[in-house]
Amino acid sequence: MNQSWDVVVVGGGIVGAACARECASRGLKTAVVESGVVGGGATAAGMGHIVVMDDSPAQLALTHYSQSLWVALAEQMPDDVEFERCGTLWVAADDEEMDEVRHKQVVYAGAGVATEILDGDALAEEEPHLRRPMAGALLVPSDAVVYPPCAAAWMMREAVRAGATLCLPRRVVRAGQGCARLDDGSELHAARIVIACGADSMRLLPEIPVRKRKGHLVITDRYPGLVRHQLVELGYLKSAHSVTADSVAFNVQPRRTGQVLIGSSRQFGDEGTAVDHAILSAMLERAKLYLPEIGSCSAIRVWTGFRAATPDKLPLIGPWPGDETVFLATGHEGLGITTSLATGRLVADHLTEAKAEIPAEAYLPQRFYKRANAGFEGAAQESNAHA
Amino acid sequence: MRFDVVVVGAGPAGIAASVTSAREGRRVALVDDNLAAGGQIWRSGEALPRNAQKWIAALRSSEVLHLRGLQVFDHPAAGVILAERGEDCVALRYSKLILATGARELFLPFPGWTLPNVFGAGGLDAMARGGLPVAGKRVVVAGTGPLLLAVAAHLAARGAKIVAICEQAPLRRVVAFAGRMLKQPGKLLQGVGYGWGVRSKIHFSCWPVAAYGKTAIESVTLRKGKKQWTVFCDFLGCGFHLVPNTELAQLIGCQIDEGFVATDELQQTSVENVLCAGEPTGIGGVEMALIEGQIAGLAAVGAVEEARRLARRRRKMLGFVSALRKAYALDPELRRLAAENTIVCRCEDVAHGALREHRCWRDAKLQTRCGMGPCQGRVCGAATEFLFGWRADGVRPPVFPALVSSLAGANFVSGNSSEA
Amino acid sequence: MPEGKLVVSLTVNGQPVSATPETTVAAAVLIAGGYTRASVSGEPRAPLCGMGICFECRVWIDGRQHQRSCQILCAPGMDVRTP
Ligand SMILES: Cc1cc2nc3c(=O)[nH]c(=O)nc-3n(C[C@H](O)[C@H](O)[C@H](O)COP(=O)(O)OP(=O)(O)OC[C@H]3O[C@@H](n4cnc5c(N)ncnc54)[C@H](O)[C@@H]3O)c2cc1C
Ligand SMILES: Cc1cc2nc3c(=O)[nH]c(=O)nc-3n(C[C@H](O)[C@H](O)[C@H](O)COP(=O)(O)OP(=O)(O)OC[C@H]3O[C@@H](n4cnc5c(N)ncnc54)[C@H](O)[C@@H]3O)c2cc1C
Ligand code: FES
Numbered sequence: 097m098n099q100s101w102d103v104v105v106v107g108g109g110i111v112g113a114a115c116a117r118e119c120a121s122r123g124l125k126t127a128v129v130e131s132g133v134v135g136g137g138a139t140a141a142g143m144g145h146i147v148v149m150d151d152s153p154a155q156l157a158l159t160h161y162s163q164s165l166w167v168a169l170a171e172q173m174p175d176d177v178e179f180e181r182c183g184t185l186w187v188a189a190d191d192e193e194m195d196e197v198r199h200k201q202v203v204y205a206g207a208g209v210a211t212e213i214l215d216g217d218a219l220a221e222e223e224p225h226l227r228r229p230m231a232g233a234l235l236v237p238s239d240a241v242v243y244p245p246c247a248a249a250w251m252m253r254e255a256v257r258a259g260a261t262l263c264l265p266r267r268v269v270r271a272g273q274g275c276a277r278l279d280d281g282s283e284l285h286a287a288r289i290v291i292a293c294g295a296d297s298m299r300l301l302p303e304i305p306v307r308k309r310k311g312h313l314v315i316t317d318r319y320p321g322l323v324r325h326q327l328v329e330l331g332y333l334k335s336a337h338s339v340t341a342d343s344v345a346f347n348v349q350p351r352r353t354g355q356v357l358i359g360s361s362r363q364f365g366d367e368g369t370a371v372d373h374a375i376l377s378a379m380l381e382r383a384k385l386y387l388p389e390i391g392s393c394s395a396i397r398v399w400t401g402f403r404a405a406t407p408d409k410l411p412l413i414g415p416w417p418g419d420e421t422v423f424l425a426t427g428h429e430g431l432g433i434t435t436s437l438a439t440g441r442l443v444a445d446h447l448t449e450a451k452a453e454i455p456a457e458a459y460l461p462q463r464f465y466k467r468a469n470a471g472f473e474g475a476a477q478e479s480n481a482h483a
Numbered sequence: 484m485r486f487d488v489v490v491v492g493a494g495p496a497g498i499a500a501s502v503t504s505a506r507e508g509r510r511v512a513l514v515d516d517n518l519a520a521g522g523q524i525w526r527s528g529e530a531l532p533r534n535a536q537k538w539i540a541a542l543r544s545s546e547v548l549h550l551r552g553l554q555v556f557d558h559p560a561a562g563v564i565l566a567e568r569g570e571d572c573v574a575l576r577y578s579k580l581i582l583a584t585g586a587r588e589l590f591l592p593f594p595g596w597t598l599p600n601v602f603g604a605g606g607l608d609a610m611a612r613g614g615l616p617v618a619g620k621r622v623v624v625a626g627t628g629p630l631l632l633a634v635a636a637h638l639a640a641r642g643a644k645i646v647a648i649c650e651q652a653p654l655r656r657v658v659a660f661a662g663r664m665l666k667q668p669g670k671l672l673q674g675v676g677y678g679w680g681v682r683s684k685i686h687f688s689c690w691p692v693a694a695y696g697k698t699a700i701e702s703v704t705l706r707k708g709k710k711q712w713t714v715f716c717d718f719l720g721c722g723f724h725l726v727p728n729t730e731l732a733q734l735i736g737c738q739i740d741e742g743f744v745a746t747d748e749l750q751q752t753s754v755e756n757v758l759c760a761g762e763p764t765g766i767g768g769v770e771m772a773l774i775e776g777q778i779a780g781l782a783a784v785g786a787v788e789e790a791r792r793l794a795r796r797r798r799k800m801l802g803f804v805s806a807l808r809k810a811y812a813l814d815p816e817l818r819r820l821a822a823e824n825t826i827v828c829r830c831e832d833v834a835h836g837a838l839r840e841h842r843c844w845r846d847a848k849l850q851t852r853c854g855m856g857p858c859q860g861r862v863c864g865a866a867t868e869f870l871f872g873w874r875a876d877g878v879r880p881p882v883f884p885a886l887v888s889s890l891a892g893a894n895f896v897s898g899n900s901s902e903a
Numbered sequence: 904m905p906e907g908k909l910v911v912s913l914t915v916n917g918q919p920v921s922a923t924p925e926t927t928v929a930a931a932v933l934i935a936g937g938y939t940r941a942s943v944s945g946e947p948r949a950p951l952c953g954m955g956i957c958f959e960c961r962v963w964i965d966g967r968q969h970q971r972s973c974q975i976l977c978a979p980g981m982d983v984r985t986p
Contacts, residue, residue: 133846140849176850245849317857317884317969318943353943358887371880373559380891391888392570394969396857398880398890516955516974523954552974554955587956599938599949609953613973614926615933698938698947728956829951829959832944857958857969862951884969 101127101286103447104276106268106300108132109139110244111425111432112292113251114440119290120258122448127284128252128260129276131267135248138294138432141401143313143349143359144247145326146240146434147184150203154410154458159431160207161454162438166240169437176246178352184239185214185223185325187346187386188231193330197234200330204236211236225322225389234330241326241349244433251436268293271300274421288447290423291416295402297426304412305464306427309405310363312376317394320354322387329386344379346386356393358383362403362430371398403429407464411435413442414460423447424461486512486548488783489564489577491555491731494522495769496761496776497583498538501547503780504581511547512575514566516554516883522585523605524769526612538773550575556881556889558735561756565889572889579756579783582732582744583776586762588626588722589865592827592835593820595694595703600718607720608634611641618642620717623703625649625691627811628724629768635684638720645684646714649705651723652811654687660810664803692820694719724811726865727763733878748794749787750779758783767804774800818870827870828863830856835870844873857884913981920977928972928983929953929960939972941986 103119105112108130120126146166150156170179188194197213204211212235214222219233256262267279271291276284291297295308329346347359361379366372376398384391404427406412412427423446425439432439442459445452486509490501493515501513519526520542525535542549553566553573563576588603595601602610604626611617622643624635627650635648650657689707694700704713729737729744738745738753743765750758760775767775774797781790821827823836831852841847844854844867853867854860854875859882864875881890910921913928915935922931929950932939938947939960950960955974963984964970972983 133843133849135849136845249850314887314890316887319968373557377891380887384888384891391886391891392967393887394857394884395881395887395890396855396859396884518976587954588952590951590957597942597946597948599947600933602950603952606951606953606957610927610930610933610950610973613953614922614930614977699949826942826946829942829948829957832942832946857961858956861956 101125101284103127103288103290104129104284104286105290105292106271106276107137107292107294107297108134108248108252108262108264109137109292109294109432110135110248110251110436111294111428111439112290113248113255114436115290115292115425115443116255116260117251117258118440118444119447120255120260122444124444124447126255126260127286128255128262129266129268129278129284130262130264131279132265134252134262134264135245137296138401138403139244139248141311141313141399142244142430142433143347143357144242144244144433145184145349146242147326147431148204148207148209148236148239149431149434150200150207151409155431156203156207157454158411158435158438158459160209162435163238163240165437165441166242166434167238173247174250176243177250178243178246179240180242180352181238181240182350183235183237183325185219185327186234186236186330187219187226187327188233188330190231194231196330197232200234209236209238223323223325223327225387226327227386227388235325239326241351242433243352247433268300272419272422286421288421288423290425290443292425294426294428294432295404297404297424301416301422301424303418304416304424304426304461305407306404306412307364308367309403309429310361310366310372310400311359311403311430312361312371312379312398312400314358314376314380314395314398315351316356316358316390317396318354319356319393322356322389322393323348323350325350327386329382342375344375344382346382348383348387348390355396356390358390360430364405367402369400371400404432405429411439411459412461412464413439414446414456414462417462417465484512484573485576486510486578488512488579488581488780489514489575490581490583491515491564492522492583492585492761493517493520493549494583494585494761494772495525495535495538496585496772496779497522497581498542499773499776500581500583500760500780500783502538502541502545503777504784505545505547507781507784507786509784512550513542513547514550514553514555514575516552518551520549523609526609534773554883554885555731556883556885558731558880565892567885567889570886570888572886572892577756579758580735581750581779581783582735582737582752582757582759582763583761583772583779584728584731584763586725586727586766587861589724589726589869590721590862591723591817591820591866591869592825593691593693594822594825595696595700596721597826597829598694598696599699600696601694601700602718602720604631604634604720604722606722607718608637611638611643617718620644621646621715622718622720623647623649623691623705623714623716625689625705625719625721626723627651627813628722629807629811630722630724632685634720643718646716647705648685649689649691650685650687651690651814651817652687656810657687660806663806688814690814690817690820691719691721723813723817725762725766727766729763730859730861730878730882732757732759732763734880734882748798749782749790750775751782765804766807767800768807771797771800771804813869821870827866828853828856830858830863833863838867838871844875847873848876859884911977911979913977913979913983915983916985922977924976926977928962928964928970928975928977928981931977932960932962932972932983932985937985939985
C-alpha cells in the first residue's frame, strides 16, 4: 500500500475511531491502522460513563463539549451502543461533602450544565439500595452511559462509509516524517499521522509524558433496578488527593442489561494485566460500604485496563512540536470515552484549518515541550481524576 | 485452613489422588462443588460399579477432609485457593495443589437446541439421576462418544423408551475402536457392553438437524447421509463428547497444549507445586483418571519411585486416548447444523448469523456479548472453537461466578481477613 | 416419584411439589411442568448440562436470584420461583 494519504490514524480505539470518522467525513483521505480489534484496548476496559468533570476549567470545557456531541448523535447510534441518559449522582456521605455538592453545582452552572441537589430523603427515593443515611447528592441529569466497544465499532463503520480505509490487524512499528511503517514492512505515506494508541502511545513516541494508570472493574450478573444512575462518591476528593498513591472509590454503573459495573481503582507502577487482589478487595469493600446489597450479588468477571495519564490530567490533542507530520490524540486518562468525540472534532479542525468550537490551547502537546530537541518535560506532578 | 495437599474435584481422579496422598500420612482436603463424591461418572442415584464402590469406600475410611458443595473460584496467590458455598467463602492453603477438575460436554448448536427438554447426553443422565422421571418417556440420545450408549442404557434401565441413538461417527471407525477395546478389557467403556440391550436403535453417521416443539421439544429431525426423518420424543440428550475443564489451571498459569493441561509423567504442571490429573490432561476415561490421580497423589507427597512405576503403566494406556479421539472425531458437516438465527451463546442469546461476520473470539465477544454471560463461555466458547476455529481469551478471576462479598474476601493473602 | 421413599414438600411458583430428598431443584421444576428461566430475549429455557456449567437452570430459591438448581437438592419448605 505505497500510496499517499491525507491522514493515517494509528490506533482503532474509540479515540482513533472518532478521529477517523471526523476526518473522513470532511473529505480527508484517511487510513486507520489497528493492531488488534477495533475497540479492544482501553476502550474495551472502560466504564463508558459519559460524564462532565470539573477538575479544571479546561477539563470542564472539553467534557461538556463532548457530552453535547454524544447527545446530538444519540438518535443516529445503533442500539448496541446502549446510549442511556441515566444521569450521574455524586453522592455526599456527610455535611462536609454536601458543601462540596453546593460548590460543584455553582461550577457546573457557570459552564451551563444544569444540575439538581438532592437531600438525603430524595436520594433514598432515587436510589433505595444506597446505605442510609446519606447527606444527599448532586444529580447531573445530562450524563449518560454507553457500551464503548460498540460505540467505537460504529464510529469506525461510519468512517469507512465516508471513505476511510481500515488496515487490520496491522501494527505500526515506526511513525514520523510523513511515514507510518507497518509490521509487514509496508509503509503508509501521509501528510499527517495521528497517534491514537492510548496507553501504548509511548511505544511509538517515548518522549511524551504519558504513564499507564491501571484500573480494575467488576461486572455482576443481571439485577435490574438495583441502581438507576451512575453513582459516584464525592468522598474520593478527600481520600484520593494523596496524589501518587493507589486509590479506590465507590463508582457503580447500571448497564442496560440490568448488570451492575463496579469500579473503580487507580494505580501507577503496575503494568501487568493481572488482578491485584488487595486493590480489588479494597474497591469492593468500598462498594459494599455504599451499597450493602451488592455484596450478595453474583460477580461474573473481573478485568483490568490502562488509562493513559498525563501530569496535568488533560489530554494531548494537537501537533507534536518535534515532527510537523505527527499529531497526538492520546492521554485521555479516565475520560477518553467521554472526550473521544470532541477529540475527533479538534483533530479534524486542526487538519482542515477550521475554527474549533472550544479553545483548544489547553490540550496542545507543546505545553510539555521545553525547547527544540529537548523532548518533553517528564511527569511533574500527579493527581487523581475520576473514573 | 492449611493442608499439605488440596485436591480440586472429587471425580475418580480427585478421589484417587486424595486417598493416595492421605495414605502417606499427609493432611489432605478434597474440594468439590457437588454434594456427593464421584464426579460426573460416579454420580449418586445409581448402583455403582465395583471399583467405584471400592474407591468411595476408601475415601470414606480415609483421613481426607471432603469439603462438599464448595466451588473453587480463585487462586489469588501461590499457595492459596478460594472457594465458595452459598454465602460462605473459605481460603484453603496448600503446599501441593492437585487439579482434578474433569470435563464437561461439548454442545453444538442446531435449530431447536434451546428448547426445554433438550439436554446434553450426560446432562439428561445427570438430570435423571437427580430425580427427573424418565419412565415411559420417549427419548432420543445423540451426539458422539462411548458415553451415548452408557446414557441410553441407564435411561432404559429407568424405564425410558429409547427411540433412537444417533452416533455421528461412522460405524467402521467405532467398530475399529471397539475391537481395540476388546483387546484391553476393562479399560473404560463398559459402555459398549452396557449398550447391548439398546443397540438395535443405534444409527451411525447420524445426527439431529432440528428439534421442534411449542413450549418444549416434541419431535426431532434426524439425518443420516441423504436420508432424513422425524421422530416424536419427550427428551433429547445430545452431547458431542467432552471438553476438559482447564479454566482453573489457566488461571493459575499452567501451560496448556492443544487445549489440555501440559504435565510431565508425574502429573506436574508447568507451575511449581501444582499437579493435574484426569480429563484436563487428556480425555482418557475412568481408568486413566484413576491412575493419573494415584500418580499425582504419590508425587505430591514425594513418593516418586512408586509414582514412576504407575507412570509406566499409564504410558501403556496412552494409545487408548488417541484411539478414542480418532474414533469419535467430529464430522465437519456438523459445522453446518446451525442456521442464521440459531442461538449459539445461550446466556446472551447471540445467533450464529451475528457471529459469523467476526474475525476472532475477542472481536465477537466485544461486539455481540457472546461469552459474556454467567457460563463465562463454557458452552459457546467450545462451540465456536469447533464452528469457527476461534480460541477463547485467557481466563480471569473468578473462574466461576462468585458473590461480590467472596471476591472482596479475596484479600486473604495479605492476612487481614479472617479465615474459615 | 418412587414409592416408599422419604418425601420433602416444596413449592414451585406457589404450587406444592413433593420430591425425594435426592431430587434436584431443577428436576422438581420440570416435574412441576415448568421451565427454569426466560432467556434475555424472552425464550423459555430449561436445564442443559445438569452439572453446573451452563447456567440455564438458574431460578430464585427462597428469595435469592441466579441459583443453579441442578446443583441444589430439594429441601422442605423451599420456595422456588421461575418466570
Ligand atoms: C478501568 C477504567 C475505567 C474507565 N472508565 C471510563 C469512563 O467511565 N468514562 C470515560 O470517558 N473513560 C473511561 N476510561 C478511559 C477510557 O477507557 C480511555 O480513555 C479510552 O478508551 C481511550 O481510548 P483510546 O482509543 O485512546 O485508547 P485504546 O482504546 O487503548 O485504543 C488504542 C488502540 O490502539 C491500538 N494500538 C496501539 N499501538 C498500536 C500500534 N503501534 N499500531 C497499531 N495499533 C496500535 C490498540 O490495539 C488499541 O486498540 C476508563 C479507563 C479504565 C482503564
Ligand atoms: C456429563 C458427563 C457424563 C459422563 N458419563 C460417563 C460415563 O457414563 N462413562 C464413562 O466412562 N465416562 C463418562 N464420562 C467421562 C468421565 O468424566 C471421565 O471418564 C471421568 O469421570 C474422569 O474423572 P475426573 O476425575 O477427571 O473428572 P470428573 O469426574 O469430571 O470430576 C471432576 C469434579 O471436579 C469438580 N470441579 C470442577 N471444577 C471445580 C471447581 N472450580 N471447584 C470445585 N469443584 C470443581 C466437578 O464438579 C466434578 O465433580 C462423563 C463425563 C461427563 C462430563
Ligand atoms: S443445568 Fe447447566 S448449570 Fe444447571
